[in-house]
Amino acid sequence: MSKPILLSLHQGLRKSFQSLENNQKVWESVLADCIPLMVSLGNLAEQSRALSNIQISNTPLRDFPDLEERLRFKLQLSTDTVLEKLNLNMSSLQSVRDSVTNQVSAVVQLYEQNADSLDLLTVTERSSTGPSVSDMLEWLVNAERHFRQQYLRRKTLLQTLRPDDLSLLESAPKRWKSLESPSAEDEIRDTLCKVHFFIESQ
Amino acid sequence: MRDNAVDWHNLMLRWEGLNDHGFNAASNIINIRRFQSDQRLLPDESAPPPPPSSEAADLQDECCKLQEVVNKMVVVVTKMERLMTSQRGIQDLEEFQFGPEGRKLPLFHSWSFKQFEQVSGLLLDSFRQELDLKKRILQEVAHTATPDLCIVFLSCWLQQPYLTPHCRLNLEALLLETGHRAL
Numbered sequence: 001m002s003k004p005i006l007l008s009l010h011q012g013l014r015k016s017f018q019s020l021e022n023n024q025k026v027w028e029s030v031l032a033d034c035i036p037l038m039v040s041l042g043n044l045a046e047q048s049r050a051l052s053n054i055q056i057s058n059t060p061l062r063d064f065p066d067l068e069e070r071l072r073f074k075l076q077l078s079t080d081t082v083l084e085k086l087n088l089n090m091s092s093l094q095s096v097r098d099s100v101t102n103q104v105s106a107v108v109q110l111y112e113q114n115a116d117s118l119d120l121l122t123v124t125e126r127s128s129t130g131p132s133v134s135d136m137l138e139w140l141v142n143a144e145r146h147f148r149q150q151y152l153r154r155k156t157l158l159q160t161l162r163p164d165d166l167s168l169l170e171s172a173p174k175r176w177k178s179l180e181s182p183s184a185e186d187e188i189r190d191t192l193c194k195v196h197f198f199i200e201s202q
Numbered sequence: 203m204r205d206n207a208v209d210w211h212n213l214m215l216r217w218e219g220l221n222d223h224g225f226n227a228a229s230n231i232i233n234i235r236r237f238q239s240d241q242r243l244l245p246d247e248s249a250p251p252p253p254p255s256s257e258a259a260d261l262q263d264e265c266c267k268l269q270e271v272v273n274k275m276v277v278v279v280t281k282m283e284r285l286m287t288s289q290r291g292i293q294d295l296e297e298f299q300f301g302p303e304g305r306k307l308p309l310f311h312s313w314s315f316k317q318f319e320q321v322s323g324l325l326l327d328s329f330r331q332e333l334d335l336k337k338r339i340l341q342e343v344a345h346t347a348t349p350d351l352c353i354v355f356l357s358c359w360l361q362q363p364y365l366t367p368h369c370r371l372n373l374e375a376l377l378l379e380t381g382h383r384a385l
Contacts, residue, residue, distance in 0.1 A: 047361075050353035059351055060342045061358070064335055070363035071354075078361065 005114045006122055006133070010198075012107040013136050017195045019103045020143055023096045024188055027147065030092045037086050038173040044079045045169035048072070052166070079163050090155055097151045104144040111137060130198035139191040146184040153179050203292065203309065203318065206285055207380040210325060210373060213285075217278050217329070221362065224271035224336070228359050230264045231344050232352045239347065265344055272333075272340050279333050282326050289322050313379050321372045332364040 056068045111118075111133070118133075126132040157175055161168055234257050293315050296305065308314060339355050346352050377383045 047353055047357040050350040051357065053350040054348070054354055056354075059354075060338060061335075061354070064331075064338070067335075067358070067363060070366075071358060071361055073366075074361040074363050075357070077367065 005117055009107070009110060009114070009118075009133060010130075012110050013133070013140070013195075014199055016103045016107045016140055017136075017192065017199050020100060020140070020188070021192050021199075023100050023147075024192070027093065027096045028185075030089050030096070034086060034089050034176070037082050037089070038176045041079065041082050041086075041169060042173040044075055044082065045166050045172075048075050048079075049166050049170065051075070076163060079169070083158070083161065083163070086158055090151075090158060093151050093154065097147045100144050100147050104140045107140065108137060129201050131194055136195060136198075139187075139195075142184075143188050143191065146181070146188065150179065150181070150184075204380045204382070206289060206322075207376045207382060209281070209285055210322070211377060211382070213278050213282055214325075214369075214373060217275065220271050220274050220278070221359070224268055224275075225356070225359050227264050227268040227271060228339065228343055229356055231261060231268065232356060234261045234264065235344060235346070235352070236349070261344060268340055268343070272336055275333055275336060279326075279329050282329055286322050286326050289319055293319060310379050310381060311385075318376075318379075321376050324372055325369055328364050328366065328369050332362055335364060 051068065051071060056062060056064075061067055123133045126135070130136075154176070157172065157179065161172055163169075238257055238261075296315050299305075335358060339359055343352075343355050346355065374383065378385065
C-alpha cells in the first residue's frame, strides 16, 4: 500500500533535485557577477577616502572650480549605481532562494503527510541507482538552509552599507568574500552527483 | 544641424575611448612611480647608485602615451569648437533670413535655434573644462609623491567631474530632437 506513495515521493524528490540543480547554476552565476561590483565598491570608497585625506587647495588642482564637490558627486553617483546593481542581483538571489524553499517544503510536506503509512525500511532503503528517501530529504533540507542563510547574510551586509560611511564601504568586499562557504557549496554539488542516476531513472 | 548632432555623438564617444586609454597610461605611471619610491626606501648599502633603469624608460614611455592621449583630446575639443562655430554660422544665416525672432515653426520637433546653441555651448564648456583638468593631471601625475594625491588624480581622470550626467542628457535630447533617436 505504500508503493504509490513512495512513487509520488520519488517523483517529488526528482523534481526538487532538478530545480536545485538549475537554481544552483543561477545562484553561482549571480554571485560571480557580484564580485567585480564589490571590487568597484571598494575602489570607489578608496577614491573617496583619498579625496577626504587631501586638501585640494594645497595641490596643483587648486584652480579648478568646485572640483572637490564635483568629484564627490560623481563618486557618489557611481557608488549608487554599483549599489543598485548589487541590489538587483540580490533580488535574483532571493528568487533562487524562494524557488528552492517552495520546492523543498512541498516535498517535505508530502513526506510528513504520508509518514504514517511509510515504514522505516521503505524510507531508509537505498538501491543501486538511488539513495534512500531519508537521505535525500536531509540533503534537500540542508541545501535549502544554505541558500536561506547565505541570502540573509549577504542581504544584511548590503543593507548595513551607507554611502556616507566610508569604512563600511571599504571593508565591504572583504566581508562579502568572508561569507563564502565553499564547503556547503561543495556539499550541494556532491549531493547533485549522488542523485544523478536517481534523477535520470524514471 | 542633423549632421552636427551626429558629430557631437561621435566626438563624445571618441572622447570616452581616449579617456579609457589615458586612464590605463595614468595608472601605469602611478604604479611605476610607486615601485620606484618603494625601491628607494629599501636599505641597499652594497648597490651602487642606480643607473637609469628600465623603469625610467617605461615611465617615459607611459608619459608619452598619456601625452598622446591628451593631444588627441585637444583635437576632439577643437572639432567641438568647429561644430559650435558652424552652429553659430547657421544661426546667423537664420537671423538674416527670418529676422531676430527666427522662423515661426520649429525646425524639427520643438526646439528653437537658441536651444540648439545652448546645448552645444553647454557641452563645449564642459569638455573644455574637463580638458584643462586632464592637461593639469598630465603635467603633475609623474611628479607626485603623495599616494592620496595620486589616487585623486586617477579618480579625477576616471570620474570626469566636469562631465555631468546633465551633458549626457543634453546629448540624448539633441539626438531625440533631430530624429536620430526614435520618439
